[in-house]
Amino acid sequence: MGKILTPTTETWPTTADAVVIGGGIVGAATAFWLSRAGMETVLLEMRSDLGSLTSAQSIESFRLQFTEPAMSELAQESIRIYENFAETIGVPEYDLSLRYTGYLFVTDEPGLVNSLRASVAKHRELGVTDSEFLAGAEIRARFPYISESALAATFRQRDGQFSSHAATHGFAKGSSATFLLNSRVTGIRQDASGVCGVETPHGVIATRLVVNAAGPFAGVVGQMLEIDLPVQPVRRQKAYIAPKPQIPQDAPLVIDVARDSYWRPETGGAFIAWVDPDDRVRKPSEHLPTDWDFPATVLEKLIPLTPFWETVCDNLKRRDVMLSAGQYVYTPDDQPLIGPLPEVTGFYLNCGYWAGVMLAASAGLRLADLATGKLAPQQNPLRPTRYAEGITYSGDSFLRGHH
Numbered sequence: 327m328g329k330i331l332t333p334t335t336e337t338w339p340t341t342a343d344a345v346v347i348g349g350g351i352v353g354a355a356t357a358f359w360l361s362r363a364g365m366e367t368v369l370l371e372m373r374s375d376l377g378s379l380t381s382a383q384s385i386e387s388f389r390l391q392f393t394e395p396a397m398s399e400l401a402q403e404s405i406r407i408y409e410n411f412a413e414t415i416g417v418p419e420y421d422l423s424l425r426y427t428g429y430l431f432v433t434d435e436p437g438l439v440n441s442l443r444a445s446v447a448k449h450r451e452l453g454v455t456d457s458e459f460l461a462g463a464e465i466r467a468r469f470p471y472i473s474e475s476a477l478a479a480t481f482r483q484r485d486g487q488f489s490s491h492a493a494t495h496g497f498a499k500g501s502s503a504t505f506l507l508n509s510r511v512t513g514i515r516q517d518a519s520g521v522c523g524v525e526t527p528h529g530v531i532a533t534r535l536v537v538n539a540a541g542p543f544a545g546v547v548g549q550m551l552e553i554d555l556p557v558q559p560v561r562r563q564k565a566y567i568a569p570k571p572q573i574p575q576d577a578p579l580v581i582d583v584a585r586d587s588y589w590r591p592e593t594g595g596a597f598i599a600w601v602d603p604d605d606r607v608r609k610p611s612e613h614l615p616t617d618w619d620f621p622a623t624v625l626e627k628l629i630p631l632t633p634f635w636e637t638v639c640d641n642l643k644r645r646d647v648m649l650s651a652g653q654y655v656y657t658p659d660d661q662p663l664i665g666p667l668p669e670v671t672g673f674y675l676n677c678g679y680w681a682g683v684m685l686a687a688s689a690g691l692r693l694a695d696l697a698t699g700k701l702a703p704q705q706n707p708l709r710p711t712r713y714a715e716g717i718t719y720s721g722d723s724f725l726r727g728h729h
Contacts, residue, residue, distance in 0.1 A: 328361070328501040330376065332508045333528050339504060342368040344535040344697065345524045346503075347511050347547055349373070350381040351494045352682050353539035355690030357505065358415070358497040360537075363698045367503035368531055370524065372510035372543075377494035379612060380541040381683060383652025385564060385590060385597045387579050388684035389429045389485040390454045393445055394719055396707040397661055397681070398452040403688035408488060415500025422488045422496070427590070428578030429485035432465060432631055434475040435584040442478045442583070449482075457482040471574050473631050481578070487590070490683045497690075511540075514550045520671025521551075535697060537674045542610035542653040544677035551670050555663070556713065557678050558607040559653040561614055562599070565621040568646040569594030572634045580632060587627035589635075600624045614651040621647045654680035659718040664689055665696050665709040675710050 331337060346357045349371025357369040373379060388405055392398040412420040433442060446459040460479040465472050468481075498505050506528075513525035514536055523532045538547045542559035567573070579590040586601040600623060608614075617623075625642075628635045657663060657678040662685065667673050676693045679685065692708075695701035703709050712718055 328357075328498040328503050328505055330498055330505040330507065332374070333506045338529050339368055339531055340529070341532045342366050343533065344368070344537065345370060345531055345533045346537045346539055347524070348538070348540035348543070348677075349376040349494075349505060349507070350379060350539070350541050350682065351377055351490055351497070351686040352541070352676055352679060352689060353537075354494045354497040354505075355686040356537050356539050356676050356693050357503040357690075358501040359690045359694035360697065361501040361503040363694045365535075365697075367501070368533075369503055369505045370509045370511055370526060370531075371505065371507050373612070374507055376498060376505060376507070377491055380652045381490050381494055383562070383564065383650055384490050384683040385487075385579075385599065386490045386683060387429070387485070387487045387590065389482065389579075391429055391431065391445065391449060391457055391480060391482055391485060392452070392454075393448040394661060395452055396719065397685070398449075398454065400685045400688045400692075400708075401681075402453065403691070404685050407687035407691070408493065411493070411496060415496050417496065417500055420492075420496050420499075422492050424486065424488040426484045426486040428481060428483045429581070430469065430479055430481045430578045431581045431583050432472060432476050432479035433583045434473065434477055434631060436477060438583055439478040442480050446480050454482070456484060469577070469580075471577065471632055471634050472580075473633050476631055483578075485579070487579070493683075493686070511547065511550070514547070514673070516551065516670060521673050534672045535674065536672060537676055537693060537697075539676045541677065541679070541682070542655050544655065544675070546610060551673060553667065553669060553673075555675070555677070556658050557663070558656045559610045560656060561605050561608055561651050562601065562654050563616055563620050563649065563651045564597055564599040565624060565650075566592065566597055566648040567595045567621075567638065567642070568648075570638050570641075570646075572637050574634075582627065582631045585627040585630070587624055589628055589632070598624045598628060600627055608653070610653065614653065616649045616651050618649075620649060656680060658713060659720055661719075662689065662708055663710045664692055665703055665706050667710055
């Protein structure tokens with residue numbers, strides 16, 4: 327059973343086999359698997375709870391509809407772990423609230439029909455055999471709230487949603503690691519052999535293995551070793567719409583691929599969002615601004631393919647809308663950085679996610695396999711050295727939010 331605490335002088339660990347920086351779902355999964363591999367593991371989280379920054383802003387959904395081989399491989403393994411989560415973490419009957427509510431990617435843009443059709447063929451090639459290509463009439467027969475203007479869609483019923491909060495804390499409960507809250511990392515020490523310690527206001531932890539799982543703050547952690555990481559934090563906003571009778575609660579996550587807008591039902595209401603391609607790269611922040619007109623912009627984009635939103639808008643009050651923001655982190659090929667950095671021995675990355683919640687379980691396992699030598703760096707297509715090696719794969723999955 328992992329220990330979660332704010333450290334005191336008496337409880338401060340002075341040494342560890344591995345130190346994970348960042349207590350979101352990616353960091354928690356990493357600490358879980360490192361501890362399962364037999365390492366004395368300490369996770370350092372700057373805030374007062376695990377999963378309270380980026381992970382908390384997720385819409386807590388998962389999919390296997392990826393066209394990038396490396397992303398598809400991670401997603402498939404991650405969902406297998408989540409499907410058997412109680413058994414994996416060794417906590418009987420632990421509940422992730424996992425439900426197969428589906429993902430529907432849909433368009434009314436003729437130029438995107440072939441792209442949707444090709445994506446299903448790619449899913450098949452990557453081992454995901456249950457996604458479907460739907461033409462206009464079939465879309466409306468199965469999802470009657472979709473507009474008659476819809477031309478094509480892809481759908482997978484076994485995509486869905488789960489509690490990222492429960493997953494983050496489940497990884498902590500099932501591990502033997504120590505999770506230290508209110509413990510901001512201020513520096514990383516190194517000597518002739520590589521990393522040798524992590525500095526915080528509470529003290530120093532001597533270690534030879536440090537994992538940077540700091541989400542949008544990964545670049546800040548890299549700078550502690552004078553390393554410029556290819557990561558770009560970008561703000562992503564979402565809005566919660568209070569319960570309205572017009573919102574179909576049996577709907578999947580519906581994504582308009584032409585307008586990069588999406589919604590899914592949630593407790594009688596819905597989450598709605600739009601990936602704004604013009605939102606600039608920002609410094610990482612715990613306190614992101616939100617745009618007061620964002621919900622109206624999203625609703626305007628949702629109405630063409632799901633016209634019931636127009637009726638919702640007619641009676642929408644300010645108190646019916648709750649707006650929040652988090653940060654996606656992009657890399658040059660929109661895929662995460664997992665594995666060691668050769669510049670500094672013992673320094674590992676597990677960062678660069680726009681889909682961290684759904685990929686975290688397998689990404690943490692891969693990091694642990696790399697750290698223990700079970701997996702060689704060259705066997706990992708998401709190794710941070712791939713750019714220098716010139717082996718990147720440019721992906722085209724929908725809704726990755728980068729153009």
